[in-house]
Amino acid sequence: MDQKHVHPLLVKYARIGAYKQPHCPGCGNGIVAQCMLRAIDELKLDMDKIVFASGIGCSSWIPSPLFNADVLHTTHGRSLAFATGVKLSNPELRVVVFTGDGDSAAIGGNHLIQAARKNIEILTVLVNNRIYGMTGGQVAPTTPHGVKTKTTPYGNLEYPFDLCKLVEAAGASYVARWTTFHTRQLVSSMKKGLLKKGFSFIEVISQCPVQYGTFVGIRDPAEMLHIFRKISVPFEKAKNMSREELEGKIVIGEFVDIERTGLAEAYQRLLEMMNL
Amino acid sequence: MKKVRIHINEDLCKGCGICISLCPNKVFAKSEEISSKGVFLPVIIHGDKCIACRICEEHCPDLAIFIEAQDVEK
Ligand SMILES: Cc1ncc(C[n+]2csc(CCOP(=O)(O)OP(=O)(O)O)c2C)c(N)n1
Ligand code: SF4
Numbered sequence A: 001m002d003q004k005h006v007h008p009l010l011v012k013y014a015r016i017g018a019y020k021q022p023h024c025p026g027c028g029n030g031i032v033a034q035c036m037l038r039a040i041d042e043l044k045l046d047m048d049k050i051v052f053a054s055g056i057g058c059s060s061w062i063p064s065p066l067f068n069a070d071v072l073h074t075t076h077g078r079s080l081a082f083a084t085g086v087k088l089s090n091p092e093l094r095v096v097v098f099t100g101d102g103d104s105a106a107i108g109g110n111h112l113i114q115a116a117r118k119n120i121e122i123l124t125v126l127v128n129n130r131i132y133g134m135t136g137g138q139v140a141p142t143t144p145h146g147v148k149t150k151t152t153p154y155g156n157l158e159y160p161f162d163l164c165k166l167v168e169a170a171g172a173s174y175v176a177r178w179t180t181f182h183t184r185q186l187v188s189s190m191k192k193g194l195l196k197k198g199f200s201f202i203e204v205i206s207q208c209p210v211q212y213g214t215f216v217g218i219r220d221p222a223e224m225l226h227i228f229r230k231i232s233v234p235f236e237k238a239k240n241m242s243r244e245e246l247e248g249k250i251v252i253g254e255f256v257d258i259e260r261t262g263l264a265e266a267y268q269r270l271l272e273m274m275n276l
Numbered sequence B: 001m002k003k004v005r006i007h008i009n010e011d012l013c014k015g016c017g018i019c020i021s022l023c024p025n026k027v028f029a030k031s032e033e034i035s036s037k038g039v040f041l042p043v044i045i046h047g048d049k050c051i052a053c054r055i056c057e058e059h060c061p062d063l064a065i066f067i068e069a070q071d072v073e074k
């Protein structure tokens, strides 16, 4: 291993021997991982006071084994249920979930809605590559209409979820969407989410050059990042655009940022009131 | 003025080419030879043009590139 050129964030926060990312070349998951380490570094947080949880999928390999912290790599779609247990039993810990669009919009969809409704103090980073990456590129509930995948060779007949709207409606305290092109905005949102006293949700539109790229005919990850930049529309601007004008665009920005007592805090207050 | 050093970790780089494409000053080019790890690494062709904007560093999925920059007197 080349020891001369090791990134300072790896030296500080990564598990020795796990520096090499498990993802395919150019995959967006590594960009999201770096952004989280940067957010933690800028806030000077102690990794020993953070628990990371993830489900199943490529995106769920972001914190484990890379992050030198306690990581719960759980079952498909259930990371939020495990994370809720961690936060309620030990509210001193900061809890961060990494999940995929298949993981938390398909099999774990109800966990996502319920966690937002409960306003449990968890930061959820959902990496939306608009496909099931790990299992070979099957259509997901987030795949855009008309897009070809391995299981929709004539184009997707269904319509995708707007996950930010879903989570907002369910009651989250913080909701934002960025792409892997918008790294600085993403770091700033992650910092807000890490400090938020309620359910925080950040959707990151990400490139899967291998499973998504092969079927849409764009295998170059850099080209995907350039496309994300071109088709992103800030939330404020999108408000004045029609549904037709927003076709094929990605609306980015912060959608919700409110203060409301989180479940773990309310539960602690109840225990104190009952002298438990 | 900034004194800039670009670090590329050849063991971590997977040759995805994001740094080459995103750099606003075309500091990198794709190597013509394949490395011992089977990767076409980025090579620094215009190191003097680097303004330490760190776009390459922040978009590297493998944390394989980083910039060291120091302010120096002109
Ligand atoms: C209970 C269960 N059902 C199905 C699977 C198979 N499976 C593994 S990963 C995955 C989809 C992952 O998609 P996503 O969450 O979007 O992650 P990505 O790989 O795209 O990051 C599925 C269906 C499983 N592991 N467990
Ligand atoms: S299959 Fe796609 S999402 Fe999974 S690691 Fe490869 S590029 Fe990333």
Ligand SMILES: [Mg+2]
Binding pocket: A057, A100, A101, A102, A127, A128, A129, A130, A131, A132, A133, A140
């Ligand atoms: Mg996915």
